[in-house]
Amino acid sequence: MKRILTLIFFLGCVQTFAQSQYEKDKIKELELARQMDRTRKITIQIDSAIRLSDEGHYEAADLKFRSILKSIKSVPSDLTYHFGKNSFYLGKYRQSVDWLNKYIQLKGTQGQYSEQAIEWLSKAEAELMKEREKESKHAAQVLSGDYYIDCGPTGKVVCPTCKGSAVVVKKNYFGEVYKTCPSCHKLGYLTCDEYNKLLKGKLVTSD
Secondary structure (H helix, E strand, C coil): CHHHHHHHHHHHHHHHHHHHHHHHHHHHHHHHHHHHHHHHHHHHHHHHHHHHHHCCCHHHHHHHHHHHHHHCCCCCHHHHHHHHHHHHHCCCHHHHHHHHHHHHHHHCCCCCCHHHHHHHHHHHHHHHHHHHHHHHHHHHHHHCCCCCCCCCCCCEEECCCCCCCCEEEEEECCEEEEEECCCCCCCCEEEHHHHHHHHCCCCCCCC
C-alpha cells in the first residue's frame, strides 16, 4: 500500500512539473509571438517612411522616422542610414552626419548601404562645413559693424586671448614657450573698450 501511495505521489509530482513546464513554454511562445508581431509592425512603418523619402516627401518621412524612434528601444541599423539620408534632403546636415556615422559605426564597410552611406556622409560633411563658414562670416560682419558690446556693470571682460591667465603658450621646435599675453598686458582682463576693439581687430597689442 505504501508503495502504491508513493507511486501516486510521484506521478502527481511529475504531472504537476509537466503542467508547470507546459505553461512556461506557452508563455514563452506567446511572448515570442508578440515580439515578432511588434517587429513586423515596426518594419512596415520603416518601409513606409523609406517609401515617403524615395517619393520626395522628406518632411513626412522625417516625422515618421522620428515617431518610430520614439517607440523603439533598439534602433535597426538600416533605419540609421535612411534617416541620415533623408535628413540631408531636408538640409539638416548635422543630423545627417550623426545618423550616417551611426550606420557606418554599426556596419563598417560590409553593410548593405555602406558605400552609399559613405558617399552621403561626405556630401553632408561638405554642406555642414559650408554652413559653418557662412555662420563665421556672418558673425565677423556683425562684429565689424558699428556695434558696441555691453560688457556689464564691471566694464571688464576676461581676456579671450589668454582666458584670464595673462600668459599664452606657443609651440616651437624646442617645445612650449610661455609669453606674456599681448592683448591684456599681464592683467588677464580687458576693459570694455579694449574688448570691442579686439573683436573688430583694432586693438593695439604688445607684439
